[in-house]
Amino acid sequence: MQPALxxxxxxxxxxxxxxxxxxxxxxxxxxxxxxxxxxxxxxxSRHVRILAEAGLLVRHKEGAWVFLRIEGAGLAGEVGGLLDxxxxxxxxxxxxxxxxxxxxxxxVAEMHSYFDAHAEGWDGIRxxxxxxxxxxxxxxxxxxxxxxxxxxxxxxxxxxxxxLLAPGSQGAIGVDRSAxxxxxxxxxxxxxxxxxxxxxxxxxxxxxxxxxxxxxxxLHQVLHYADNPAAAIAEAxxxxxxxxxxxxxxxAPHTLEELRSNHAHTRLGFxxxxxxxxxxxxxxxxxxxxxxxxxTLTVSIWLGEKTPLAKRKAA
Numbered sequence: 001m002q003p004a005l006x007x008x009x010x011x012x013x014x015x016x017x018x019x020x021x022x023x024x025x026x027x028x029x030x031x032x033x034x035x036x037x038x039x040x041x042x043x044x045s046r047h048v049r050i051l052a053e054a055g056l057l058v059r060h061k062e063g064a065w066v067f068l069r070i071e072g073a074g075l076a077g078e079v080g081g082l083l084d085x086x087x088x089x090x091x092x093x094x095x096x097x098x099x100x101x102x103x104x105x106x107x108v109a110e111m112h113s114y115f116d117a118h119a120e121g122w123d124g125i126r127x128x129x130x131x132x133x134x135x136x137x138x139x140x141x142x143x144x145x146x147x148x149x150x151x152x153x154x155x156x157x158x159x160x161x162x163x164l165l166a167p168g169s170q171g172a173i174g175v176d177r178s179a180x181x182x183x184x185x186x187x188x189x190x191x192x193x194x195x196x197x198x199x200x201x202x203x204x205x206x207x208x209x210x211x212x213x214x215x216x217x218x219l220h221q222v223l224h225y226a227d228n229p230a231a232a233i234a235e236a237x238x239x240x241x242x243x244x245x246x247x248x249x250x251x252a253p254h255t256l257e258e259l260r261s262n263h264a265h266t267r268l269g270f271x272x273x274x275x276x277x278x279x280x281x282x283x284x285x286x287x288x289x290x291x292x293x294x295x296t297l298t299v300s301i302w303l304g305e306k307t308p309l310a311k312r313k314a315a
Contacts, residue, residue: 011083019047056075056076057069069198107183151218153220158188169196175207176202216247224268230282251300
C-alpha cells in the first residue's frame with residue numbers, strides 16, 4: 001500500500017501535475033521548469049525531488065545543470081498518459097505549452113548561433129575530405145542490411161548522427177562529455193521533432209548503458225580524440241547485444257599536425273590493422289567497409305559485429 005500512497009501524495013499538488021505534463025513534452029532543466037512555472041529554482045527542485053522519490057521522474061546532471069525526464073515504460077509512463085487525458089484542455093496546461101514553445105524556439109536559436117560561431121573551423125576540416133553527404137550515404141549503406149534497433153551514438157556532439165539514423169531506430173541515445181555540445185544537440189533534435197531520442201553526458205570509457213543492451217553503436221569522428229582508442233572500442237563492445245554492430249568512422253593515417261595543435265586531435269588517423277585488431281580483442285568480427293578518398297584526408301569506415309559467446313569459445 002505504501003508505494004500507492006507515495007505516488008498519490010507526490011501528485012497531490014498543482015505544480016507537480018504541471019511538471020509531469022511539461023516533462024512529458026520534452027526534457028527540461030530545473031531552470032527551464034522554473035521559468036515556465038514562474039517559480040524559484042529551490043521551490044521547483046523540491047517538487048522535482050518529491051516526484052523523483054515516487055519514481056515518476058528521472059534526474060541526471062550535466063555540469064551545473066540538472067535535466068529531467070519521464071521513463072516512457074512502466075508506471076511513470078502509465079501515469080503520464082493518464083494525466084495527459086485528464087488534463088487535456090486545461091488553461092494552465094495550454095499556457096505552459098506556449099511558454100514551452102518559447103524555450104524550444106530559444107534552444108534552436110542557440111544551436112544556430114553555436115554553428116555560426118564554429119563554422120569556420122569545421123568548414124576548414126571538411127574541405128580536406130569528401131563531403132558529409134558522401135560519408136553519410138556510406139554510413140547508411142553500411143547499416144542497411146538489417147534494422148538499427150536501439151542506437152547509441154558515442155560522442156554525439158551536435159547530434160547529426162542521431163538526426164540521420166534515429167528515424168529508423170527503435171530508440172536512440174547520444175552521449176558526449178561536453179554539456180555545451182549536448183545543449184546544441186537538444187536544439188537540433190527539437191527542431192527535427194525526434195521525440196524518441198535522448199542525449200546524456202557520459203564518458204566514452206564509462207558508458208551508462210548496461211551490458212548487451214544496444215543493437216547499434218556509432219563512433220563517428222570520435223576515436224581521434226581518444227587517448228586510449230582500444231579501451232573506447234572495448235567499452236562500445238561491452239554494451240553491444242550479441243549480433244550487435246559497431247560502426248567506426250574516422251580518418252585514415254595522415255600527417256596533418258595542425259589538426260592536433262589547432263583542433264585537439266589526439267591521434268592522426270588509424271590504420272585498418274589497428275582498428276580491426278581492437279575490434280577483435282573486444283569480441284567483434286571486424287571488416288573494412290570503405291575508404292572515402294577526398295582532398296588531403298581519407299575517411300575510413302569499419303564495421304564490427306559482436307559474436308555470440310558460444311561461437312567465441314568454439315573458436
